[in-house]
Amino acid sequence: MSTIPSLGAVPRRRTVDADQVRRLVAEQFPQWAGLPVRPVARGGWDNFTFHLGDTMVARLPSAAEYALAVEKEQRWLPVLAPRLPLPIPVPLAEGKPGPDYPFAWSIYPWLEGEPASAERVADPVRFAVDLAGFLAALQCVDPTGAPPPGKHNWFRGGTLRTYDEQTRRALAKLDGHVDTGLARDIWKTALDARWDGVDRWFHGDVAEGNLLLGQGELTAVIDFGTCGAGDPACDMAVAWTLLTADGRQAFRERLSVDEATWARGRGWALWKTLVTCARTWGSADREAGEARRVLVEIGQ
Structure with a gap:
C-alpha cells in the first residue's frame, strides 16, 4: 500500500522491472535462478513486488526511504509471526544491493488471498x-x-x-x-x-x-x-x-x-x-x- 510522506519531499522512486529481479536472484540466490519472475498485480507503491515462481515473492523498495524498513522486517517479522492469530509474511531471504539496484530487498512466501x-x-x-x-x-x-x-x-x-x-x-x-x-x-x-x-x-x-x-x-x-x-x-x-x-x-x-x-x-x-x-x-x-x-x- 501507499504511505503518505509527511515530511520533506516526496521520495524519489526508482523503476524496477522483471529483468532486474531475475539478475538479482540469479546472482544472489542461484537455487532459485530458474524460477519465472512476473510482476504482482497491484503490487503497491512503497515496494515493487514480483512473483518468484508460484510460491514466493521478491519485494524491492522503490526508494531509499522505503528501504529503511527492510532490516526491521527481517529482524522482527519472524518474532511476531508465531504470536499472531493470522499469517503474516515471514522473510525467506534478504537480498543485497546489486549493480543496477542500490537497496536491500527481501524474498517472502506468497500468501494467498485477495x-x-x-x-x-x-x-x-x-x-x-x-x-x-x-x-x-x-x-x-x-x-x-x-x-x-x-x-x-x-x-x-x-x-x-x-x-x-x-x-x-x-x-x-x-x-x-x-x-x-x-x-x-x-x-x-x-x-x-x-x-x-x-x-x-x-x-x-x-x-x-x-x-x-x-x-x-x-x-x-x-x-x-x-x-x-x-x-x-x-x-x-x-x-x-x-x-x-x-x-x-x-x-x-x-x-x-x-x-x-x-x-x-x-x-x-x-x-x-x-x-x-x-x-x-x-x-x-x-x-x-x-x-x-x-x-x-x-x-x-
Whole structure:
C-alpha cells in the first residue's frame, strides 16, 4: 500500500522491472535462478513486488526511504509471526544491493488471498472482530527492543502533531468544498487526546491492500513496512476507512478502546483522508471518490 510522506519531499522512486529481479536472484540466490519472475498485480507503491515462481515473492523498495524498513522486517517479522492469530509474511531471504539496484530487498512466501474491500467482505461484523483480535494480539507482543516511530515508518506510532502543518494546509485547500469547521474540531480533539505512554506494537498501515480475504473472511495481514512500537492509535484509522458502522462498534468493543485512543485514531484517519482529498479534489477517479466517502464516515 501507499504511505503518505509527511515530511520533506516526496521520495524519489526508482523503476524496477522483471529483468532486474531475475539478475538479482540469479546472482544472489542461484537455487532459485530458474524460477519465472512476473510482476504482482497491484503490487503497491512503497515496494515493487514480483512473483518468484508460484510460491514466493521478491519485494524491492522503490526508494531509499522505503528501504529503511527492510532490516526491521527481517529482524522482527519472524518474532511476531508465531504470536499472531493470522499469517503474516515471514522473510525467506534478504537480498543485497546489486549493480543496477542500490537497496536491500527481501524474498517472502506468497500468501494467498485477495485484497479486502467493503464489497468482498462476507460478514462486516465478523471481519471487524477478527481484525480487532489480530491487532489485540499484536499489541500484546513484548515491545522490548522494538523500533520506535521514526523515518523508517513516517513516524507512525508517534504524535499526530507531526502532521499538523500538513493537515492545516489540506484544510485550507478544501475550504468551501467540505465541512472544514467539523474537520478542524475533530482534528483538535485528536491532538488534545493524551496517550498513556505505554509502548505497544502496531502495524501502521491497516488498509484494504494489506488485509487479505479468502471467501470473504480475513485470512492474512501483509506489508509491515510501517510497523513499530509506540502509540497504537494509528491502527484504529481502519475503523473509518474500511469498516461499516456496525463493524466499527464491534471493532472498538473487541479492542476495548478508550475515548482518547479512539479520538487519536479518528485523527489518523482524518489526516490521511484530508491530504488525499486535497490532492485529488475535482477528480472523478476511484481514489478521489473513496476519500470523499471516508470523510463522510469520519464526520458521523
